[in-house]
Amino acid sequence: MNKLKVAIIQMIVVKDKMKNIEKASDFIKNVIKEDIDIAVLPEMFLCPYDQSNFPIYAEKEGEISYLLLSEIAKQNNIYLVAGSVPEKDDDGNIFNTSYVFDPNGIKIAKHRKVHLFDIDIENGQYFKESDTLDAGNEVTVFDTKFGKIGLCICYDFRFPELSRLMVDKGAKAIIVPAAFNMTTGPAHWELLFRCRAVDNQVYTIGCASARDNSATYISYGNSIAVSPFGEVLVHMNEKEGYSISSLDFDYVDKVRGELPLIAHRRLDIY
Numbered sequence: 031m032n033k034l035k036v037a038i039i040q041m042i043v044v045k046d047k048m049k050n051i052e053k054a055s056d057f058i059k060n061v062i063k064e065d066i067d068i069a070v071l072p073e074m075f076l077c078p079y080d081q082s083n084f085p086i087y088a089e090k091e092g093e094i095s096y097l098l099l100s101e102i103a104k105q106n107n108i109y110l111v112a113g114s115v116p117e118k119d120d121d122g123n124i125f126n127t128s129y130v131f132d133p134n135g136i137k138i139a140k141h142r143k144v145h146l147f148d149i150d151i152e153n154g155q156y157f158k159e160s161d162t163l164d165a166g167n168e169v170t171v172f173d174t175k176f177g178k179i180g181l182c183i184c185y186d187f188r189f190p191e192l193s194r195l196m197v198d199k200g201a202k203a204i205i206v207p208a209a210f211n212m213t214t215g216p217a218h219w220e221l222l223f224r225c226r227a228v229d230n231q232v233y234t235i236g237c238a239s240a241r242d243n244s245a246t247y248i249s250y251g252n253s254i255a256v257s258p259f260g261e262v263l264v265h266m267n268e269k270e271g272y273s274i275s276s277l278d279f280d281y282v283d284k285v286r287g288e289l290p291l292i293a294h295r296r297l298d299i300y
């Protein structure tokens with residue numbers, strides 16, 4: 031069983047945490063009619079993306095949002111890559127964390143964003159995640175009945191080393207809950223998803239929040255899925271909605287067999 035259908039849910043994030051969960055749940059109830067296997071939600075889909083919100087919205091693993099997300103996976107009998115949420119640990123540190131649940135609602139992965147998004151572009155985007163967040167320290171790959179999938183969060187995807195480590199651990203797709211901005215999104219978003227796909231011969235899936243021009247941080251939207259040969263399978267616009275992509279993990283093997291980049295690496299010289 032090497033073929034799977036992935037739904038990208040590009041939703042608007044509102045201030046009310048529970049309304050965001052309800053919306054994610056409604057979207058998923060609707061898309062399961064299309065026989066999907068995995069649903070993906072955006073980065074910080076429970077909490078408007080603003081560093082001052084993260085401590086206010088943060089919950090510990092196992093608290094209410096976590097339980098509701100696990101239930102959504104179970105009720106719909108799908109894998110759920112539950113975007114990301116602000117997660118609080120026992121010491122009060124806060125992380126940008128993505129949980130993954132299997133079709134029984136069991137947590138099978140947890141990725142804490144490794145690279146914090148601290149940028150300051152003249153006449154462009156300023157953001158400093160490190161004002162309120164701590165960084166994770168792990169490379170995340172999870173197993174499914176279809177094969178292995180890598181997971182990272184937004185800015186993490188800019189670092190080619192992280193994607194390569196996921197591929198070295200067996201990933202045939204990399205899923206990225208995200209929220210690029212209106213400065214770097216138009217410049218780099220599609221380029222990065224095509225580039226990582228071609229370099230690593232993996233499917234790349236970017237799920238962004240939909241654009242809300244009244245937000246303090248405006249998400250670029252444009253959720254995307256790219257094949258291991260660099261073909262754009264889906265490229266959404268900025269509006270709220272969903273898309274479905276079919277992934278074939280045998281095709282990953284075919285591309286890697288015909289153009290054996292991974293096997294041709296000269297690890298002895300780099």
Ligand SMILES: NC(=O)CCC(=O)C(=O)O
Nearest residue numbers: 147184185209210211214
């Ligand atoms: N939320 C993020 O990590 C944003 C990353 C981003 O916009 C970028 O350009 O990188």
